[in-house]
Amino acid sequence: MDKVSGRKANVRLVATDNVAAGGDSMYVVDLYENGKLVQSRDLPGHNRHYAEDVAENWENGIIQLLTE
Numbered sequence: 001m002d003k004v005s006g007r008k009a010n011v012r013l014v015a016t017d018n019v020a021a022g023g024d025s026m027y028v029v030d031l032y033e034n035g036k037l038v039q040s041r042d043l044p045g046h047n048r049h050y051a052e053d054v055a056e057n058w059e060n061g062i063i064q065l066l067t068e
Contacts, residue, residue, distance in 0.1 A: 006034040009055035011048065027051035031065070033059050039065050 010030040017024065026044040029051050030037055043051050057063045 003059045004061035007059045007061065008032040008035075009058045011051045011055050013048075016044075029054045029058070041066070 006024050007008050007033065013023065013025050015025050026042060026045060027048060027050070029041045029043065031039045031041065043054065043055060054063070
C-alpha cells in the first residue's frame with residue numbers, strides 16, 4: 001500500500017511510573033500531517049512491533065485520528 005502524502009509517524013519509548021500502564025516504560029506514536037503533530041498515541045502494554053504497525057497504518061491511511 002502506498003503512503004498517504006503528508007503523513008509521517010515517529011515511534012518513541014518513554015519512561016512512566018504508572019505500573020497500571022504496563023510497567024516502567026511504554027511506546028508512544030506521534031502522528032504528523034503536513035509536518036504538524038496532530039496526535040500522540042500512548043500504547044501501554046504493547047511492544048515495539050505493535051507501535052511500528054500503528055505508525056505504518058497511519059502513514060498508509062488505514063487509521064484515522066481519534067476524536068473525543
